[in-house]
Amino acid sequence: MSGLALLDYASVLVFALTGALVASRAQLDLVGFAFIACLTAVGGGTVRDLLLDRHPVFWVGQPDYILIAVGAAVLVFFTAHLVESRYNWLVWLDSFALSVAVAAGTGAALSLNQSGVIVVLMGVSTGCLGGLMRDVVCNEVPLVLKQGELYVSCAFVGAFTAVVATRLGVEPLAALGLCALVCWALRAGSLLFGWQLPVYKARPPRR
Amino acid sequence: MSGLALLDYASVLVFALTGALVASRAQLDLVGFAFIACLTAVGGGTVRDLLLDRHPVFWVGQPDYILIAVGAAVLVFFTAHLVESRYNWLVWLDSFALSVAVAAGTGAALSLNQSGVIVVLMGVSTGCLGGLMRDVVCNEVPLVLKQGELYVSCAFVGAFTAVVATRLGVEPLAALGLCALVCWALRAGSLLFGWQLPVYKARPPRR
Amino acid sequence: MSGLALLDYASVLVFALTGALVASRAQLDLVGFAFIACLTAVGGGTVRDLLLDRHPVFWVGQPDYILIAVGAAVLVFFTAHLVESRYNWLVWLDSFALSVAVAAGTGAALSLNQSGVIVVLMGVSTGCLGGLMRDVVCNEVPLVLKQGELYVSCAFVGAFTAVVATRLGVEPLAALGLCALVCWALRAGSLLFGWQLPVYKARPPRR
Numbered sequence: 084m085s086g087l088a089l090l091d092y093a094s095v096l097v098f099a100l101t102g103a104l105v106a107s108r109a110q111l112d113l114v115g116f117a118f119i120a121c122l123t124a125v126g127g128g129t130v131r132d133l134l135l136d137r138h139p140v141f142w143v144g145q146p147d148y149i150l151i152a153v154g155a156a157v158l159v160f161f162t163a164h165l166v167e168s169r170y171n172w173l174v175w176l177d178s179f180a181l182s183v184a185v186a187a188g189t190g191a192a193l194s195l196n197q198s199g200v201i202v203v204l205m206g207v208s209t210g211c212l213g214g215l216m217r218d219v220v221c222n223e224v225p226l227v228l229k230q231g232e233l234y235v236s237c238a239f240v241g242a243f244t245a246v247v248a249t250r251l252g253v254e255p256l257a258a259l260g261l262c263a264l265v266c267w268a269l270r271a272g273s274l275l276f277g278w279q280l281p282v283y284k285a286r287p288p289r290r
Numbered sequence: 291m292s293g294l295a296l297l298d299y300a301s302v303l304v305f306a307l308t309g310a311l312v313a314s315r316a317q318l319d320l321v322g323f324a325f326i327a328c329l330t331a332v333g334g335g336t337v338r339d340l341l342l343d344r345h346p347v348f349w350v351g352q353p354d355y356i357l358i359a360v361g362a363a364v365l366v367f368f369t370a371h372l373v374e375s376r377y378n379w380l381v382w383l384d385s386f387a388l389s390v391a392v393a394a395g396t397g398a399a400l401s402l403n404q405s406g407v408i409v410v411l412m413g414v415s416t417g418c419l420g421g422l423m424r425d426v427v428c429n430e431v432p433l434v435l436k437q438g439e440l441y442v443s444c445a446f447v448g449a450f451t452a453v454v455a456t457r458l459g460v461e462p463l464a465a466l467g468l469c470a471l472v473c474w475a476l477r478a479g480s481l482l483f484g485w486q487l488p489v490y491k492a493r494p495p496r497r
Numbered sequence: 498m499s500g501l502a503l504l505d506y507a508s509v510l511v512f513a514l515t516g517a518l519v520a521s522r523a524q525l526d527l528v529g530f531a532f533i534a535c536l537t538a539v540g541g542g543t544v545r546d547l548l549l550d551r552h553p554v555f556w557v558g559q560p561d562y563i564l565i566a567v568g569a570a571v572l573v574f575f576t577a578h579l580v581e582s583r584y585n586w587l588v589w590l591d592s593f594a595l596s597v598a599v600a601a602g603t604g605a606a607l608s609l610n611q612s613g614v615i616v617v618l619m620g621v622s623t624g625c626l627g628g629l630m631r632d633v634v635c636n637e638v639p640l641v642l643k644q645g646e647l648y649v650s651c652a653f654v655g656a657f658t659a660v661v662a663t664r665l666g667v668e669p670l671a672a673l674g675l676c677a678l679v680c681w682a683l684r685a686g687s688l689l690f691g692w693q694l695p696v697y698k699a700r701p702p703r704r
Contacts, residue, residue, distance in 0.1 A: 109642055112694035114650040118621070118641065129548070134336070136345040138550040146614035160697055200353035207325070219426060219633060221642065227325065228316055228428065236321040280319035283367055341543070343552040407560035414532070426633060434532065435523055435635065443528040487526035490574055 086256045087194065090187035090263075091128060091141055092151065097180035098213050099124040099152035103159035104173040105221045113160050119217060120156035121149060126213035131188050131205050135195055174274060177214060177226060182267035185210035185238045186259040189245045193255060199246045206242030206262070211235055230282060233273035241266025293463045294401065297394035297470075298335060298348055299358065304387035305420050306331040306359035310366030311380040312428045320367050326424060327363035328356060333420035338395050338412050342402055381481060384421060384433060389474035392417035392445045393466040396452045400462060406453045413449025413469070418442055437489060440480035448473025500670045501608065504601035504677075505542060505555055506565065511594035512627050513538040513566035517573035518587040519635045527574050533631060534570035535563060540627035545602050545619050549609060588688060591628060591640060596681035599624035599652045600673040603659045607669060613660045620656030620676070625649055644696060647687035655680025 102123030106116040125142045132140040142148035166172055188209025192202040211227055211234070218225040227234050245262035249255065272278040309330030313323040332349045339347040349355035373379050395416025399409040418434055418441070425432040434441050452469035456462065479485040516537030520530040539556045546554040556562035580586055602623025606616040625641055625648070632639040641648050659676035663669065686692040 107697045110644055110696050110698065111642065112647075112650065112696045114647075114653055114694065115642070116697070118625070118649045121618070133340055133547055134347055134350055140548055143548055143611070143615055146612050149614050149618060163697065197350070198353050200356050201350055204328070204356060211325070215427065220629065220639065222638075224429075225427065228318065228322070230317055233319075233321075235325045236319065239321055280321065282317050282319045283314045283323070283370065284317065340547055341554055341557055404557070405560050407563050408557055411535070411563060418532070422634065431636075432634065435525065435529070437524055440526075440528075442532045443526065446528055487528065489524050489526045490521045490530070490577065491524065 086259070087187065087190045088145075090183055090190060090259065092148070094128070094180055094184035094187050094209075095124040095142075095148045096151050096155055097176055097183060098127075099155035100159055101173055101177045101180055101214065102152075102217050103156040104163060104169055104176070105217055105223060106156070107159060107163045107169060108223075109221050113157065116156040116160045117153045119221065120159075121152045122220065123213045123217040124148070124152040124155075126216040127184055127209040127211065128187065128191075128213070130212050131191060131209045134208070135192065135197070135205065137191070137195070174226070178267060178270040178274065181210045181214065181234075181238060181270060182241065182263040184213065185241045185266050186245070186263040189242045189262055190255065190259045193245070193249060193258075199250075202246050203239065203242040206245065207235060207238045210238040210241075210266070231277070231279050233269055233278060233280065236280060237266045237269040237273070240269055293466070294394065294397045295352075297390055297397060297466065299355070301335070301387055301391035301394050301416075302331040302349075302355045303358050303362055304383055304390060305334075306362035307366055308380055308384045308387055308421065309359075309424050310363040311370060311376055311383070312424055312430060313363070314366060314370045314376060315430070316428050320364065323363040323367045324360045326428065327366075328359045329427065330420045330424040331355070331359040331362075333423040334391055334416040334418065335394065335398075335420070337419050338398060338416045341415070342399065342404070342412065344398070344402070381433070385474060385477040385481065388417045388421065388441075388445060388477060389448065389470040391420065392448045392473050393452070393470040396449045396469055397462065397466045400452070400456060400465075406457075409453050410446065410449040413452065414442060414445045417445040417448075417473070438484070438486050440476055440485060440487065443487060444473045444476040444480070447476055500673070501601065501604045502559075504597055504604060504673065506562070508542070508594055508598035508601050508623075509538040509556075509562045510565050510569055511590055511597065512541075513569035514573055515587055515591045515594055515628065516566075516631050517570040518577060518583055518590070519631055519637060520570070521573060521577045521583060522587075522637070523635050527571065530570040530574045531567045533635065534573075535566045536634065537627045537631040538562070538566040538569075540630040541598055541623040541625065542601065542605075542627070544626050545605060545623045548622070549606065549611070549619065551605070551609070588640070592681060592684040592688065595624045595628065595648070595652060595684060596655065596677040598627065599655045599680050600659070600677040603656045603676055604669065604673045607659070607663060607672075613664075616660050617653065617656040620659065621649060621652040624652040624655075624680070645691070645693050647683055647692055647694065650694060651680045651683040651687070654683055 189206035192205035396413035399412035603620035
């Protein structure tokens with residue numbers, strides 16, 4: 084299913100860019116850029132493939148993915164100083180990467196005929212875990228945990244949409260496109276307009 | 291072996307509660323609660339299954355686990371403000387989850403006829419790694435590393451007890467019950483009475 | 498291929514020593530030492546084996562590895578106070594462990610006839626990920642991210658050397674020895690003489 088591979092390629096490319104941007108914030112050298120870029124780019128999809136026992140893992144069977152991630156790291160190493168706000172680029176690129184990766188993870192699980200719950204969870208994991216690894220390793224506050232922003236929620240709603248759409252007979256690739264679109268729209272709305280869900284706030288005990 | 295599944299269910303439920311409590315300390319929204327609850331609940335058992343090449347991974351084959359973890363997250367989201375000391379609840383729930391998860395991990399490895407060393411290690415990993423992931427992701431000091439408390443030691447002694455009991459001919463489920471009991475008693479003793487092992491202290495060099 | 502097992506044993510031993518040294522900095526007890534030592538010692542190789550679908554994972558099939566790591570932890574627990582600078586020992590032991598583990602990872606991937614890109618990546622992962630887990634769990638600044646030092650670069654050049662040497666017809670074990678030597682020489686040069694690659698520095702935007 085070549086549409087699925089395309090989603091993986093796109094998510095690897097954009098996540099690698101975000102990894103390299105975080106590496107630039109940590110002032111690493113070129114090899115450090117490539118290392119963090121690869122970790123971010125293939126982290127989520129690798130967990131997905133291990134969990135679903137898909138072998139070879141997507142990038143082990145097709146090393147192009149790694150070359151793309153390394154290329155992205157080189158690009159960022161030499162051009163990141165040209166952009167005004169690296170953090171803004173990071174957050175927006177991450178929103179694209181998240182959306183595409185959620186679609187890629189959802190699609191992979193759908194193609195294996197997994198149950199709805201697992202499909203949604205694979206979408207969320209593929210989307211969120213690469214960025215989470217990047218942030219934990221580089222000691223940034225994980226985007227996943229940023230207060231007052233939607234992040235995991237976007238991944239969840241996107242993946243859920245794809246499952247429902249597929250059940251309703253929508254063609255797989257269209258359902259995945261819809262998934263990415265919904266996920267990204269929610270994330271963008273959260274970044275631009277402050278959309279959020281109520282967060283837990285400790286209140287004084289009732290008695 | 292349905293007793294083993296029961297242990298997995300119990301450990302998923304209680305670890306999910308601890309994950310949601312940590313999420314409440316990080317002031318996440320409902321989806322964030324569910325994400326951290328799932329990570330904590332299935333983290334240790336997932337590593338165990340991947341290491342032992344057990345497929346499908348326990349929750350991939352049986353999505354009920356995820357629904358239980360999400361249910362626990364919802365429960366905590368709406369009730370955590372009712373409890374006086376969330377940290378106390380966290381630590382004590384974690385002690386139950388640890389004990390049950392060590393038994394679940396030990397049982398899974400025993401049922402695959404692994405060697406004693408591996409059985410003990412699977413017990414320790416299943417028990418400790420979910421909570422460790424929770425704490426690393428949420429940037430809490432890992433309970434595993436808390437000074438002056440027994441934690442990994444409880445898991446180790448519990449799993450070791452199960453291996454010895456099984457060798458002595460004790461019935462598997464009884465051995466696992468004993469394992470959970472020993473692990474929990476040690477952890478509770480450490481929390482209540484300050485039981486601990488001597489810790490490493492740097493002393494001035496001898497020469 | 499018994500030379501390969503020897504490399505795994507050596508890397509487990511030395512990485513376990515580094516893990517125990519980090520545990521001493523965190524003032525853990527003996528079981529905590531053993532836990533961190535095992536995590537560090539088998540972390541990188543475990544990821545390698547899972548990615549390449551090699552089962553049983555090296556230490557699951559051969560529990561001696563765990564006993565060696567535990568022995569190293571015990572040794573450090575009782576002797577670390579005798580050394581003047583634990584941090585110096587940590588960094589230098591880590592440099593040996595890195596070099597040997599890169600060779601072990603490279604060799605494992607070569608023996609499975611993986612493509613050049615994957616072989617290099619397996620070398621880098623096996624070498625760097627165990628230490629990275631150690632540092633993330635113990636909340637140390639990952640050596641991987643230390644500014645102004647070569648680390649991932651050494652692993653990369655070492656693994657790359659092995660791939661080229663093998664293509665040129667050098668005997669596998671000799672190629673792996675060369676790999677470890679090149680990796681270690683670069684790391685030692687970086688520690689002793691400050692060898693480094695240019696790091697990314699944000700400059701004021703051009704316009």
